[in-house]
Amino acid sequence: MPEGQFKEGIAGGRLAADQYADNFSDLHPPLDHHEALVESDRCYFCYDAPCMNACPTSIDIPLFIRQISTGNPIGSAKTIFDQNILGGMCARVCPTETLCEEVCVREVAEGKPVQIGRLQRYATDVAMSENKQFYQRATATGKTVAVVGAGPAGLAAAHRLARHGHDVTILEARPKAGGLNEYGIAAYKSVDNFAQAEVDYVTAIGGIDIQNGKALGRDYQLSDLIRNYDAVFLGMGLGGVNALRADGEDADGVTNAVEFIAELRQASDLASLPVGRRVVVIGGGMTAIDAAVQSKLLGAEEVTICYRRGHEQMNASGFEQDLAAANGVTIRHWLQPKRVIAEGGKVSAIELEYTAMDGDRLAGTGERLTLVADQVFKAIGQSFVPAALNGSGAEIELEAGRIKVDAEGRTSLAKVWAGGDCIFGGDDLTVSAVAQGRDAAESIHRSLAQG
Amino acid sequence: MADIRNNFVGIKSPNPFWLASAPPTDKAYNVIRAFKAGWGGVVWKTLGEEGPPVVNVNGPRYGAIWGADRRLLGLNNIELITDRDLQVNLREIKQVKKDWPDRAIVVSLMVPCVEESWKAILPVVEETEADGIELNFGCPHGMSERGMGAAVGQVPEYIEMVVRWCKANTRMPVITKLTPNITDVRKPARAALAGGTDAVSLINTINSITGVDLDSFAPQPTIDGKGSHGGYCGPAVKPIAMNMVAEIARDPETHGLPISGIGGITTWRDAAEFMALGAGNVQVCTAAMTYGFKIVQEMIAGLENWMDEKGHASLDDIVGRATPNVTDWQYLNLNYVAKARIDQDACIKCGRCHIACEDTSHQAITSMVDGKRHFEVIEAECVGCNLCVNVCPVENCITMEPLAAGAMDQRTGKPVSPIYANWTTHPNNPMAKVAAE
Numbered sequence: 001m002p003e004g005q006f007k008e009g010i011a012g013g014r015l016a017a018d019q020y021a022d023n024f025s026d027l028h029p030p031l032d033h034h035e036a037l038v039e040s041d042r043c044y045f046c047y048d049a050p051c052m053n054a055c056p057t058s059i060d061i062p063l064f065i066r067q068i069s070t071g072n073p074i075g076s077a078k079t080i081f082d083q084n085i086l087g088g089m090c091a092r093v094c095p096t097e098t099l100c101e102e103v104c105v106r107e108v109a110e111g112k113p114v115q116i117g118r119l120q121r122y123a124t125d126v127a128m129s130e131n132k133q134f135y136q137r138a139t140a141t142g143k144t145v146a147v148v149g150a151g152p153a154g155l156a157a158a159h160r161l162a163r164h165g166h167d168v169t170i171l172e173a174r175p176k177a178g179g180l181n182e183y184g185i186a187a188y189k190s191v192d193n194f195a196q197a198e199v200d201y202v203t204a205i206g207g208i209d210i211q212n213g214k215a216l217g218r219d220y221q222l223s224d225l226i227r228n229y230d231a232v233f234l235g236m237g238l239g240g241v242n243a244l245r246a247d248g249e250d251a252d253g254v255t256n257a258v259e260f261i262a263e264l265r266q267a268s269d270l271a272s273l274p275v276g277r278r279v280v281v282i283g284g285g286m287t288a289i290d291a292a293v294q295s296k297l298l299g300a301e302e303v304t305i306c307y308r309r310g311h312e313q314m315n316a317s318g319f320e321q322d323l324a325a326a327n328g329v330t331i332r333h334w335l336q337p338k339r340v341i342a343e344g345g346k347v348s349a350i351e352l353e354y355t356a357m358d359g360d361r362l363a364g365t366g367e368r369l370t371l372v373a374d375q376v377f378k379a380i381g382q383s384f385v386p387a388a389l390n391g392s393g394a395e396i397e398l399e400a401g402r403i404k405v406d407a408e409g410r411t412s413l414a415k416v417w418a419g420g421d422c423i424f425g426g427d428d429l430t431v432s433a434v435a436q437g438r439d440a441a442e443s444i445h446r447s448l449a450q451g
Numbered sequence: 452m453a454d455i456r457n458n459f460v461g462i463k464s465p466n467p468f469w470l471a472s473a474p475p476t477d478k479a480y481n482v483i484r485a486f487k488a489g490w491g492g493v494v495w496k497t498l499g500e501e502g503p504p505v506v507n508v509n510g511p512r513y514g515a516i517w518g519a520d521r522r523l524l525g526l527n528n529i530e531l532i533t534d535r536d537l538q539v540n541l542r543e544i545k546q547v548k549k550d551w552p553d554r555a556i557v558v559s560l561m562v563p564c565v566e567e568s569w570k571a572i573l574p575v576v577e578e579t580e581a582d583g584i585e586l587n588f589g590c591p592h593g594m595s596e597r598g599m600g601a602a603v604g605q606v607p608e609y610i611e612m613v614v615r616w617c618k619a620n621t622r623m624p625v626i627t628k629l630t631p632n633i634t635d636v637r638k639p640a641r642a643a644l645a646g647g648t649d650a651v652s653l654i655n656t657i658n659s660i661t662g663v664d665l666d667s668f669a670p671q672p673t674i675d676g677k678g679s680h681g682g683y684c685g686p687a688v689k690p691i692a693m694n695m696v697a698e699i700a701r702d703p704e705t706h707g708l709p710i711s712g713i714g715g716i717t718t719w720r721d722a723a724e725f726m727a728l729g730a731g732n733v734q735v736c737t738a739a740m741t742y743g744f745k746i747v748q749e750m751i752a753g754l755e756n757w758m759d760e761k762g763h764a765s766l767d768d769i770v771g772r773a774t775p776n777v778t779d780w781q782y783l784n785l786n787y788v789a790k791a792r793i794d795q796d797a798c799i800k801c802g803r804c805h806i807a808c809e810d811t812s813h814q815a816i817t818s819m820v821d822g823k824r825h826f827e828v829i830e831a832e833c834v835g836c837n838l839c840v841n842v843c844p845v846e847n848c849i850t851m852e853p854l855a856a857g858a859m860d861q862r863t864g865k866p867v868s869p870i871y872a873n874w875t876t877h878p879n880n881p882m883a884k885v886a887a888e
Contacts, residue, residue, distance in 0.1 A: 034521075041519030044844050047802030048818065069519075109799040109845065 005277075005299050009346070009374050010253060012274045014299025020270040023297035027188040027323075028092070028118055036122040040069035043114045044105060051100035051116055056432045057084035061100060065119055077127030078134045080120055085159045085438075086152055088128055088198050089181050090431045091121035092189050095286075097319040099431070128201050137207055138165035143448045146171060146229040148216050151179020152430045153235035153420030155202050156437030157444075161233075162207035164445045169229070170208060173215035179237055179420075181430065183262040186290040188297075217388030222396070226415055231444045234389075234403060234411070234418035235437055238382035244282060246350075248340035249378075253347030257281065257291035257379035264294055276375025278302045280350050282337050283379030285315035291377045292329045303329045304371060308336040308355050308362060335369065336362075340376060350376055384422050399424040409440030417444055453758030454765045455751065457491060457555075459732045460624045460649040460709050462582040464491035464555040467766060468722065468750050471713050471734035472496050472559035472585060472628070475744075477533055479543035483550075488744035489751060492555025494626075494652075494734060497532035497587045498540055500562040500572060505534045511672035514661030514681060525687035526737045527661045529672065529679055531593045532561050537575075545579040557626060561587040561599050564609060566616045573621040583623045586613060586648075588639070589630035589655020591682045601655070604630035607642035614646030626711060629653040629695075631688075636695040637702045644708055651699065652711035652734060654692040656682025685737035689715030693728055697777045700729025717746075719753025726766065727773035781875050786868040788860050789835040789851040791815075791828045797848040800824055804839035804849060812838055831861040 005014045015023070031039060043065040051061040060079050067076035080087035096102075096117040104113035127134075143166045147154045150172035158168040176182050178195040185195075203210065214220065216236060225232045241256040243249065253276065267273045275298040281288045284307035296303045305324065307314055310333050314321065324331060339351040349372050353364040384402045389395070397404045397412035402424040409417045419436030421428050426436065457467040469492040470476050470485055477496040485493060499505055507530055514527040533540060548556045558581045562568035576584060587594075588604030595601040603609045610627065617625045627643035629636060631654040640651050658680045662671040670678030692714020699705050712730025716722050717738040725733050738746055763769050793804070793816075805826050808816040815832035816839060817825060828839075840849045854860060856869035874880055 038520045044801040044803060046800075047806035048824070049802075050800070050824075105799040105801045 005301055008277055010274045010276045012272045014275065014277075015271070017271055020298075024187045024191070024270060024294075026191045027186075028121075030125060031115075031118050031122045036068055036073075036119060037071075039115050039119055040065045042106060043069070046105055050103035050105065051114075054099050054103045055083075056099070056427075056429065057087075057090070057435045057438070059083045059087065059120075061116055064123060065114065065116070068119055068123055073123045073126040074130075074132055076123035077132065080124055081127075081134055083438075084431065084434050085156055085202055086181075086198060086430070086434045087120055088124040088201070089152070089190065089195065090434065091117050091124055092194065093181070093185055094431050095317045095319070095429070098317045128197065131201070131204070133201075133204055135159075135163050135205055137162055137205060140167070140207075141165040141448065143167070143230040144169065144228075145231045145233060145444060145448075146225040147233045147235060148225070149173075149179060149234070149236035149420070149422075150177035150199070150210055150212075151235055151237050151420060151433065152181060153237075153433040153437035153440075154179070154233065155199065156434040157233045157235060157417075157419065157441040158208045158437075159202050159205060160438050160441035161444060162205050164441075166207070166230075166445070166448065168208045170210045171214040171216070171220070172210060172212050173218075173236075175212050177210050177212065179235075183265055184258060184287075185265070186261065186294055187265055188294075215388070217390075222389055222413075222416070226413070230415070230448055232416045233409075233437070233440055233444065234416065234422060235420040235433070236388075237421045239385035239388070240383040241378060242381045242383055244337045244340075244378055244380065246337040246339055248342055249337075249376075251340050251342035251347050252345050253342075253374055254340055254376045254378065257283065257287045257377040258382065260377060261287065261290055261294065264298075270298065273298060275300050276373065278371075278373050279304070279375045279377065280371055280373040281305045281377040281379055282350075283307065283377075283381070284309065284313065285379065285381065286317075286320060287382075288377075288379035289316045289320045289324050289329075291379055293324050293327045295375075295377075296327045296329055300375075305329060305331045306335040306337070306352055306371075307331065307333050310334060336364065337376075338364075338368065341370070347373055347376055349373055382421075405440075408443035409436055410443060453755045453763060455754055455758070457732050457766060459555075459711065460583065460626070462492070462555045462557065462624060463553075464732070465553060466491035466747075466751050466754075467726065467732035468747050469493060469555060469557075469711070469732060469734045470739060471736040472587065473736040473740070474530065475736060475739050478535065478540075479547050482543075482547055482556075485739075485744045485747075486547075486551045486554050489747045490554070490744065491732075492557065492582075494557045494559050494585050495540070495544055495581070497559040497561045497590070498537055498572070498576070499532050500568050501537050504536055505531045507531055507534050508674050510674040514672040515685075516661055516687065523737075523741050524685060525659075525661065525683055526685040526740070527659045527672070527681035527683045528656070529592050529681040532559075532587070532590065541575055541579055544576075544581055548580050548582075555583075556581045557583045557585050559585045559587050559628070561590065561594060564598055564603055564613065569613065569616045570620050573617065573623075577621055577623055581623070583626060583649075584617065584621065585626040585628050585652060586617065587628055587655075588613075589628050589653075591630060591632055591656055591658050592679060601630040601632055604628075604639060604655070605633055607638045610639050611642040611646035614643050614648045618647040624649040626650045626652050628655055628713075630655045631691060631695060631714075632658050636698055637705065640699045640702070640705045640708065644705055648708075650709035650711060650731070651705075652713055653699070654688070654695055654714045656684045657688055657691065659683035684715065685741075686715045686717055689717075689721060693725060696725060696730055697728045697774065700771060700774045701777050719750045719757065722750060723754060723757060723769065724773075726770050728777065729771045729774045731766075731770055782873050784871045784873060785877060786870060786872050788854045788867050790830050790833045790854065791835065791837070791839050791849055792852045793826055793828060793839075793849050794847070795827075797845055798826060799845055799848075800826065801844060802826060803842045803844065807838050807842045812836060833862065 045062045064076040064079040100116045101113035107113035147170045177199045181195040279295045279300045281292045335352040341349040354367040403418045417440040420433035472494040476493045512530045516525045590600030627648040660670045712725030713734040722733045805816045805818045843849045854867045
């Protein structure tokens with residue numbers, strides 16, 4: 001029987017023990033001091049800078065880069081944190097190639113943008129390594145706010161509320177705070193337990209009490225929060241995973257990609273984490289890429305992403321697609337899953353159908369393809385699970401399956417705000433969740449100040 | 452192939468690139484390495500009079516300022532003249548000159564301001580068969596406190612006196628090196644000429660403090676917590692030096708006086724610019740101290756290539772060609788009108804031209820047109836100042852376009868006059884010379 005990488009089925013220990021640390025090291029190693037100075041000098045300090053306008057949190061990018069170039073990384077970090085208290089994580093996970101760096105005038109001029117993300121990481125790393133805290137709480141207001149979910153939106157909201165002197169209780173269903181930063185991001189994007197370090201940094205301001213293992217709808221109801229707190233912020237993200245709608249998808253070896261990513265992030269020993277020899281990932285977003293690349297890094301021999309539309313429609317950025325290709329992942333387009341084939345209850349292959357555009361509609365062509373697989377990851381999107389909101393009391397208004405909010409983050413219920421992936425109209429980015437949490441907190445503060 | 456052989460006041464060298472009197476020319480070892488690398492000549496680091504040698508500080512002698520990636524832009528030093536024994540220097544000069552007869556060796560000198568001292572040093576230098584002497588009237592630190600160097604160079608009467616002593620006591624050509632730490636460089640140049648100098652060389656270094664340590668509050672370079680002004684050189688001083696060269700070259704009293712150009716010369720282009728302004732050859736120091744002697748290869752090849760491309764056969768074809776175009780402000784043509792133009796295909800939309808013009812100048816560049824980010828010159832406001840060109844990060848994206856005679860200047864509402872007219876005849880000038888009726 002073959003061992004290691006070529007072991008059949010889903011198994012751990014595919015690689016030599018020391019290979020795992022290499023494979024899961026920092027994707028973008030930090031800039032050292034001199035590199036940061038040289039890179040910061042490339043910034044033109046544009047007027048009304050396009051990068052700043054492209055940032056969902058509107059960080060004053062030219063100013064923070066200029067502060068790095070003048071030897072003031074601490075001041076630079078404050079410029080970043082003023083707009084985005086999770087600037088450290090955003091520096092690591094933002095798809096900068098489709099945000100600030102895409103519109104950098106040097107990208108336009110020479111196809112080589114200023115490395116804004118890495119500079120942001122440089123400045124925030126300096127401040128966080130010195131545990132430099134920039135904000136003090138205002139005089140206590142005596143008001144209390146409940147925040148549901150300790151992800152990017154909830155943490156950003158909590159920090160801003162605590163700054164304004166309110167007392168914040170975060171109720172988090174999972175054992176750790178951080179949300180997708182802790183559970184949903186590829187390990188090589190957030191090494192050295194950065195997500196927890198950031199939670200500690202953010203909550204160091206005081207006035208934020210995180211209670212783990214508290215799930216809305218199971219341990220308490222929304223109506224309880226409305227009754228017991230002066231305001232409520234909902235930032236619980238997306239709890240559901242979309243089904244493949246393929247026959248036989250309940251076979252052993254068909255897994256949600258988000259669960260695989262979470263398990264990997266929490267694993268104390270990557271060598272013991274099982275992965276298939278031949279892995280098929282269904283989907284075309286960041287989650288599909290994260291699951292596919294990490295499968296490969298765990299030692300899977302063959303990893304194929306199947307996406308039902310073309311290259312241009314993929315949600316994963318060009319950079320992410322290149323990253324997958326560079327790691328030996330094959331990306332196939334115009335294929336949708338039809339049937340999971342199992343032997344003895346375990347996945348042995350997946351049957352797919354070719355697709356094509358029929359006018360504006362995507363349709364199967366009838367032609368089929370079977371890929372041998374011992375593991376199939378579902379990465380075709382997550383969905384909001386509204387059931388937890390409806391334990392008792394008035395129902396919150398939804399739009400297209402997610403919570404409907406106004407420009408300030410107010411929901412249809414008085415005293416209740418929402419932000420992050422659970423609201424309608426977002427773009428499922430960490431940085432957008434931070435902006436929504438921050439802005440909802442300002443709206444809550446204005447509302448509480450009025451009495 | 453262009454001929455770049457140089458004849459400077461009778462001193463011949465295979466190219467016009469000399470190393471200036473400075474650390475790179477302090478001893479035979481360095482000078483031989485320089486000649487092997489291709490340098491046309493050297494000015495041997497300044498010799499003092501016989502006696503106990505000069506002493507230097509034992510801490511930092513240099514300070515610097517840098518651009519990004521630590522590109523050295525300006526260098527400052529507090530080193531004194533040679534601290535080696537006079538006889539050792541003389542022996543080495545003689546031997547090197549013997550071994551490298553085709554290269555120029557000029558000896559820099561600085562002795563006390565009394566005729567006996569000069570009478571004593573000149574014959575022993577002459578005996579080395581060096582090609583000439585350069586009088587160090589520029590060293591701005593240390594030696595000047597002892598009444599030498601810049602202390603002489605700042606008093607035209609002393610310059611004239613010492614030059615006269617030298618001319619009277621040696622057959623060697625005399626080059627007088629001038630300090631820039633004065634108000635009007637023409638005065639010391641005229642004095643040197645009056646004393647009979649064969650040439651001047653300039654500039655020596657500029658008084659400077661390169662930085663302050665903000666922890667110890669000590670100027671840099673710092674010697675045990677204290678600092679002293681040093682002499683500034685390198686790329687940063689080139690524009691100052693070029694102006695001084697041009698001032699002497701175009702001064703009617705000193706016009707035609709040979710000039711050896713010094714000050715921040717780093718590339719063949721820098722050298723060509725100095726020579727166009729009137730320098731017969733150039734001296735280099737900081738660039739060699741930054742990159743080593745090999746840079747002369749780029750200088751030689753670059754100068755030859757440019758001369759070939761432009762059809763200049765020899766150095767005589769380029770020396771002084773720009774001098775007649777250096778004039779006083781009052782003679783600039785006030786009827787010449789230029790407007791900035793932005794090449795929209797080259798524009799990367801950084802907006803620096805806009806904010807520079809909007810905040811600090813003439814509000815003559817848009818930032819938004821029809822709701823779109825768009826940078827365009829508003830001709831009715833543009834005074835043609837060139838600031839936008841200078842701050843634009845893209846070469847040739849913004850250009851200054853002269854308006855043809857007869858074209859409408861939208862700023863003044865008047866057509867551009869074809870007639871040259873300057874301030875001396877301008878109606879707003881109370882001192883205007885009225886044309887004869």
